[in-house]
Amino acid sequence: MAPTIPPAYDALMDVVRGRRTSRAFDADYEVPREHFDLILEAARHGPSGANAQPWHFIVVTEPGLKEQLGDYFVAEARRRGKLRMKFPTPNYSGMKTAPGLVVVVGDFRYTRAFPVLGDGSELDRMYHENAERILLQSVAAATMSAHLAASALGYAVWWVTAIGQEEAQNSFKPLLGVPDDLSVLDIMCFGPPAQPPYKRWKKDLDEIRSWDRFDMTKYQSPEDIDDWVRTTRAKVMYKDERLVD
Ligand SMILES: Cc1cc2nc3c(=O)[nH]c(=O)nc-3n(C[C@H](O)[C@H](O)[C@H](O)COP(=O)(O)O)c2cc1C
Known part of the structure; x- marks a missing residue:
């Protein structure tokens, strides 16, 4: 006999299956402040290696900041085009239309909380590599909860990375006042989509x-x-x- 499926699973799967990426939004919509809290409340409960919770979320509301972030990505897409990376690049100016924009910050100093030797040896390097994976997975787990919460509130979402490079870090950190020892890992955009996403x-x-x-x-x-x-x-x-x- 097939096991009974509790309603909580169906409710969860409605959200999981219904999550959609959109790369352009209704710029006139205003996200209620409470929605940011509801979304980040979901992130807050994410699992993390050593329960280190090595994350921070910057809610960007100023249109000027969104504009500058969007401009960076548009320029980066152009750079990649020139490098002939052959990566199909979306139109990043859609970021500027996102009523909800949250910058996800990771704190790599927390790799010390994971199994590492800290003596600079080759073995330590391997453990350290693994510690970085633990950290990235932790931040991704919290971020995914935030995306699902945004979907549950009826928003389309957009997970934007492509910002690992030093140059991107150097441009974003001063813009957003992020201390030097932290890292900007990704950007979460959300809002009513400009067109129904598929x-x-x-x-x-x-x-x-x-x-x-x-x-x-x-x-x-x-x-x-x-x-x-x-x-x-x-x-x-x-x-x-x-x-x-
Ligand atoms: C870790 C991660 C990084 C991503 N980075 C980007 C990105 O830099 N730019 C972008 O347009 N989409 C990015 N996406 C969105 C994916 O392209 C999108 O999730 C995928 O095409 C599947 O579509 P769906 O989200 O509607 O299921 C990223 C998604 C994830 C999970």
């Missing part, structure tokens, strides 16, 4: 799940992945408007 392609459950051991029929070779990048990536990021559930 459900993007998701892999089937069967493709992403093995039991007990990695099912090698699901293994993708490097060539498979190169092929995916060449033939499919752009479609599933931007153009595939099929409704897939």
Whole structure:
């Protein structure tokens, strides 16, 4: 007999399945202050390595700041174009239209809270690399909760990264008053979408799940992945408007 599914699962999945990325918003809409709190309250409860909670969220409300952030990304997209990275780049000026914009800050000093030796040895370097992964996963977990909370409030969301480079850090930190030892990791935009967003392609459950051991029929070779990048990536990021559930 199939197990009963509690209503909480269905309610959660309505939000999880219904989350949509939009890259342009209704700029005239004003997000109530309470909504920012409701969204960040979800982030606050996120899990984190060593329960370090190595995050901080800057709610950006000033139009001038949004404008400058948007301009940076538009310029960065242009730079990538020139570098011939062949990455299908969206129109980042849509960031300026986001009624909700939250800058996600991570504190890499908390890598010290994870298993590291701290003696500068090769072994320490490996542990440190792992500690950085723990930290990034922690911040991503909290950020995902915030995105889901925004979706539950009826907003479309946009997770913007592409800001790891030193140059980006150097431009954003003074703009937002972020202390030097912290890192700007990503930007969360949300609001009523400019156009109804569509459900993007998701892999089937069967493709992403093995039991007990990695099912090698699901293994993708490097060539498979190169092929995916060449033939499919752009479609599933931007153009595939099929409704897939
Ligand atoms: C870690 C992460 C980084 C992302 N970075 C960007 C980004 O820099 N620019 C962008 O336009 N979208 C970015 N996205 C959004 C993805 O393109 C989007 O989630 C994906 O196409 C699937 O669409 P969906 O969110 O509607 O399911 C990012 C998403 C995640 C989770």
